Amino acid sequence: MQGYIYPNEFELQWSLLIVLYPYITGLVAGAFILASLERVFNVKEVQPTYRLSLLTALAFLLVATLPLLAHLGHPERSYEIFMTPNRQSAMAMFGFVYAWYLMVVLLVEIWFDYRKDMVAWYRDSKGFKRWLYYALTLGSTDISEKALRFDDSAGRWITIIGIPSAFLLHGYVGFIFGSVKANPWWSSVLMPVVFLFSAIVSGIALVLLLYMITTLFRWRPINMACLDKLAQFLFYALVVDFSLEMLDFLHRLYESEESIEILSQMIQSRLFLSLIVLQILLGTVIPLVTLGLFSPGLKRGGFVKVRPEAKQLVYLACAVLIQIGIFSIRWNVVIGGQLFSKSLRGLTVYKVEFLGIEGLAMTLGLLFLPFVILWILVKVLPPWTDQEVGRLAKATG
Amino acid sequence: MSRESKITEQHERSDAVQQLDRRQFLNEMAAACGAATPLLCAFVRLPATQADAYEPTEHYYGMGVDPAKCIGCGRCAAACKIENDVPAEPHFVNTWVERYVIRAGGDVEVDSPNAGIEGFSPLENEQGVLKTFFVPKLCNHCDEAPCVQVCPVGATFMTQDGVVLVDDQYCIGCRYCIQACPYGARYLHPEEHVAAKCTFCYHRLVEGLVPACVEVCPTEARVFGELEGLPTPLNRFIRFNTIQVLKPHLNTKPKVFYANLDGEVR
Numbered sequence: 001m002q003g004y005i006y007p008n009e010f011e012l013q014w015s016l017l018i019v020l021y022p023y024i025t026g027l028v029a030g031a032f033i034l035a036s037l038e039r040v041f042n043v044k045e046v047q048p049t050y051r052l053s054l055l056t057a058l059a060f061l062l063v064a065t066l067p068l069l070a071h072l073g074h075p076e077r078s079y080e081i082f083m084t085p086n087r088q089s090a091m092a093m094f095g096f097v098y099a100w101y102l103m104v105v106l107l108v109e110i111w112f113d114y115r116k117d118m119v120a121w122y123r124d125s126k127g128f129k130r131w132l133y134y135a136l137t138l139g140s141t142d143i144s145e146k147a148l149r150f151d152d153s154a155g156r157w158i159t160i161i162g163i164p165s166a167f168l169l170h171g172y173v174g175f176i177f178g179s180v181k182a183n184p185w186w187s188s189v190l191m192p193v194v195f196l197f198s199a200i201v202s203g204i205a206l207v208l209l210l211y212m213i214t215t216l217f218r219w220r221p222i223n224m225a226c227l228d229k230l231a232q233f234l235f236y237a238l239v240v241d242f243s244l245e246m247l248d249f250l251h252r253l254y255e256s257e258e259s260i261e262i263l264s265q266m267i268q269s270r271l272f273l274s275l276i277v278l279q280i281l282l283g284t285v286i287p288l289v290t291l292g293l294f295s296p297g298l299k300r301g302g303f304v305k306v307r308p309e310a311k312q313l314v315y316l317a318c319a320v321l322i323q324i325g326i327f328s329i330r331w332n333v334v335i336g337g338q339l340f341s342k343s344l345r346g347l348t349v350y351k352v353e354f355l356g357i358e359g360l361a362m363t364l365g366l367l368f369l370p371f372v373i374l375w376i377l378v379k380v381l382p383p384w385t386d387q388e389v390g391r392l393a394k395a396t397g
Numbered sequence: 398m399s400r401e402s403k404i405t406e407q408h409e410r411s412d413a414v415q416q417l418d419r420r421q422f423l424n425e426m427a428a429a430c431g432a433a434t435p436l437l438c439a440f441v442r443l444p445a446t447q448a449d450a451y452e453p454t455e456h457y458y459g460m461g462v463d464p465a466k467c468i469g470c471g472r473c474a475a476a477c478k479i480e481n482d483v484p485a486e487p488h489f490v491n492t493w494v495e496r497y498v499i500r501a502g503g504d505v506e507v508d509s510p511n512a513g514i515e516g517f518s519p520l521e522n523e524q525g526v527l528k529t530f531f532v533p534k535l536c537n538h539c540d541e542a543p544c545v546q547v548c549p550v551g552a553t554f555m556t557q558d559g560v561v562l563v564d565d566q567y568c569i570g571c572r573y574c575i576q577a578c579p580y581g582a583r584y585l586h587p588e589e590h591v592a593a594k595c596t597f598c599y600h601r602l603v604e605g606l607v608p609a610c611v612e613v614c615p616t617e618a619r620v621f622g623e624l625e626g627l628p629t630p631l632n633r634f635i636r637f638n639t640i641q642v643l644k645p646h647l648n649t650k651p652k653v654f655y656a657n658l659d660g661e662v663r
């Protein structure tokens with residue numbers, strides 16, 4: 001502790017779990033927006049990642065509520081958010097935004113996209129799997145040309161609704177923080193927009209990572225055109241994201257409101273590692289420069305030409321750094337916003353505990369869980385577009 | 398029969414007559430009342446029911462604080478902890494006292510050791526002190542309370558008499574209200590796991606009493622009362638002092654009014 005803090009500010013209210021929540025929803029929104037690119041804007045190169053993105057978004061969305069639930073003082077009363085929401089409250093909208101996104105957008109889009117394959121798998125399998133796939137088709141086994149045309153058109157419409165919904169989902173999370181006028185670190189109209197673009201960055205980086213890793217484990221060649229396109233989008237999203245963050249930073253500095261002194265102190269001491277080193281230097285500037293040089297973002301083929309294997313390693317390193325950077329952004333927003341007193345006269349400290357419901361172990365567990373869910377989803381609904389799956393679908397369809 | 402025994406007999410007889418009369422009188426009255434009660438109730442509000450019924454719409458509360466009168470004894474903060482069963486640990490308080498020390502160069506030092514409950518130890522360095530004063534703090538029961546706005550389930554609400562309360566049977570413990578409060582007036586109750594805060598001692602208000610902190614203040618640094626109606630003590634306080642509220646730029650419309658507050662107080 002340093003300086004003066006109000007007596008009730010000694011305990012930090014939102015801990016590591018609340019850092020995890022915007023991180024996970026960001027990945028959901030980002031992965032979905034990437035999938036939408038292929039579908040709505042017909043970006044053929046990223047097609048190998050389309051279904052993987054959708055399943056990734058679903059896996060992470062299913063986990064997104066858990067850190068919130070674990071954090072509540074009375075999780076058994078959480079249903080009250082649905083039953084008696086306070087319509088003035090930004091947080092009360094959470095249930096509806098979440099339910100809309102899960103039920104109306106993501107599940108429906110995945111269902112329409114997979115229906116033809118699910119029917120094929122249902123006809124091709126025996127025993128439990130046969131019934132599982134039949135249940136998943138919801139009894140709709142018509143795969144006539146007309147029915148498939150309808151699937152395609154419905155999927156496209158859902159995606160068109162889905163893009164603003166994904167924007168809503170994560171912009172809304174940013175709004176929860178940005179609308180707290182009591183907190184000068186959070187209170188910013190840019191917050192939802194910054195959240196959104198950092199979400200897109202994190203989502204693309206995650207899908208890029210997953211695509212590379214899964215392809216590697218399946219002993220398939222990596223589609224370099226797809227990877228280049230992903231890197232290109234990643235670069236563009238990162239440029240916008242970084243510009244917005246710098247705009248926010250400059251705006252605060254130039255306005256120099258009464259909070260500027262304590263916030264500067266906080267950045268120089270408490271947040272130096274997580275903000276200056278991890279978020280800006282390692283998580284943004286280095287990947288930005290690297291992608292600018294290696295990806296086709298600025299010049300076809302990139303400024304620096306290397307063998308595809310080397311390029312893959314460069315992309316992999318960038319994606320990992322970006323994930324660290326985005327997690328740091330969430331940390332700096334959530335924890336940073338509570339490290340200074342609202343009296344603007346002092347700083348407090350946050351010590352992460354290892355065990356306990358809000359500890360590091362729980363956080364790592366919740367971070368690992370989506371990958372387990374994704375693994376199951378991939379087993380049930382293989383997202384691969386290469387020959388094996390295609391042949392199966394063709395033979396039975 | 399002696400004179401004394403005569404007198405005694407007379408007394409006993411007259412007592413018996415009196416007792417008989419009293420008994421008769423009471424019986425008759427009871428019968429009469431029994432018959433008249435429905436009639437009476439129809440026209441007269443009985444004093445007993447009047448005392449039970451607290452009518453929140455007839456009140457609108459606020460508090461005035463005069464930092465110049467505060468001696469930093471911390472009795473208010475101590476009384477509050479006892480009256481409201483606030484957790485004994487130092488970092489859960491409904492009200493607290495801050496000490497400001499402003500030095501000639503403009504340096505400001507603020508402290509509130511254990512919320513000021515044990516008072517304040519003398520200044521270690523008294524050189525160059527321009528001025529020093531105490532400021533009692535509590536929930537401002539804002540008319541535009543951010544905590545009420547953000548509560549996702551409506552567990553935090555404002556009563557008709559202007560007091561911001563938390564329904565502890567309903568609060569889900571998300572802590573958004575604690576984040577939204579600009580004054581650090583809220584905390585999560587460590588045992589109940591719900592948001593907690595100053596209630597203006599609502600349980601006392603409905604009994605016609607003032608909040609405990611006001612009751613125990615030896616210098617009358619806190620004035621509690623009605624905001625509506627001109628001649629109330631609180632409105633006289635507001636009328637005869639230059640009034641400031643905390644963080645007015647946030648437009649929360651606090652109902653705790655400070656007299657002649659120093660600009661350094663946040």
